[in-house]
Amino acid sequence: MKALETRYVERLADLYPTIAAASTEIINLQAILNLPKGTEHFITDVHGEYEAFAHVLKNGSGSVRRKIDEVFGNTLSQRDKKELATLIYYPKEKLAQVKETETNMEDWYMIHLYRLIEVSKRAASKYTRSKVRKALPKDFAYVIEELITERAEINDKESYYNAIIMTMIRINRAGEFIVAISNLIQRLVVDHLHIVGDIYDRGPGPHLIMDRLLNYHSVDIQWGNHDVLWMGAAAGQQACIANVIRICARYGNLDILEDGYGINLLPLATFALRMYKDDPCSCFSLKGPQRSNQAEMETDLRMHKAISVIQFKIEGQTIRRHPEFGMEERALLHRIDHEKGTVTLDGKEYPMQDMNFPTIDPDDPYRLSAEEQDIMERLEQAFLGCEKLQEHMRFLLSKGGLYKVHNGNLLYHGCVPLNADGSFRKVRIFDQVFQGKSLYDALERYVRKGFFAIEEAERENGKDMMWYIWQSPNSPLFGKDKMATFERYFLKEKETHVEKKNPYYSFLEDSDVVDHIMQEFGLSLKDAYIINGHVPVKCKNGESPIKCNGRVMIIDGGFSKAYQKETGIAGYTLVYNSYGLLLVAHEPFESAEAAIEKGSDIHSENMVIKRVLKRRLVGDTDNGKEIREQIRDLETLLAAYRSGEIKEKI
Structure with missing residues (x-):
């Protein structure tokens, strides 16, 4: 030895x-x-839609309902199954509703306790007793274990179980027990959760989603471009900070920063109201729900414009600081002709729709004014000093990465940058060239350096690289030739708004290219899948999320409300259990209140991607x-x- x-x-x-x-x-x-192998649950591009996300976690994309069907088959009506499912999703709220109308709560408790016990038995059957025991809620661990475990030494099992249940009802603990066992079922129907990117931006509750994930039993996260943007902001990269605030302002979600994370935006608001006092800011109209208070709406518009101008300045500084990024064409402020009111792009002159720029010096357009500089320094310190934000980013760093190979599947958010001929694009990162998997690995190292590098120069490069990942044409998380933010605000010509996708997206049906990608990441070509997010699948136009004969799955179907008009649905999720792969297409979620009151669920259409003849076991993972x-x-x-x-x- x-x-x-x-x-x-x-x-x-x-x-x-x-x-x-x-x-x-x-x-x-x-x-x-x-x-049997545990059930894996894949969700992507949730974009701050906390209520819909929380509901999908509760129902496991239909996993809870499938367990109910397995246990009761045709012995329960669809109405009773629906009621039982709602009870499992929202036990506290459903109990409160039942107590208002039910005249015989003892009978109701007896019936539903037995039903819940049977579902929990089925949900626990694929795990060891030790694993189930660790998942049991502390207050009822012994009782639940007794009720869901077969006890061969007990002759009269029915009497034994009846005694336990009747005692709980008699001592007024049945309600608390229902809450505990419902949460256990939610915990057991999904063994592991994969988030394939973009928790942040657009929706109002990304901080709530992060709080929920912090306490989730088993999760990994493949960072999306919006997540890396927030990571850059948390690391103190000012271009990322400006982008984060601009997007929150644009979608009417500044409350995320002020209330969710305690970031003080008052200096920015005061500056914006004074600097753009008489400016209608018509190019900076807000998306999403509108504020009812007119004064607040006008403040948001002015903050939106103020931070956008600051963003364009700081991005120009970043581009000039890093000529190796190859993004000089995206520094646009010096291309504005302030006398003619035009901007020159790709050799063509376009009229600007807004020329009120009191803080831009035409001779030095990327220099922040003294007040803008002070605002950004304060915001940088606020982001760095926000304990909750830093906790969320540490979680992303510990549970996440740019890609993951797991159980024969390759998970990433965006794309593998390709050339027009389908070969891997070579990308220079500082003084080295990377492609394919090595590009992903190099970029992830720089993200971590932005938080942890000891040498200041390395840490600063890491911070700037997070902004690069957010919007570089060579970034695997962005995957377009440009981010046309400036053009969308200031130019009416639609051709300037076009963001051309990386050739990757035109090769998703090419088996040779897909084989090459899988081999690059060390995957066997047999029974391997690429699971991808980032680009919403336009289901309403007949586009399929399933590519290359089922070997590639784009599971961004518009979880974010901002995309649902484009996609026609409210997102895809993927379930991978011991019987195979199931792609679930969701309809819009009304609300948790409607789910409790009317028993409504996220109605879903299931597509079987693969069903195995022999059930997959833990040994196959x-x-x-x-x-x-x-x-x-x-x-x-x-x-x-x-x-x-x-x-x-x-």
């Missing part, structure tokens, strides 16, 4: 000090390999590979015990 291996086995012996202990663990691990390695290590320890190389610690 090599010295390093010997030291490792000796450390393993501390955990399993006897032959019996090591043998028992081997038997337990071998048993786990033969359990990445976790199964790790368990087999543990078994091999333990067998090495057993051999060392039996050969006398290591002594048992009895």
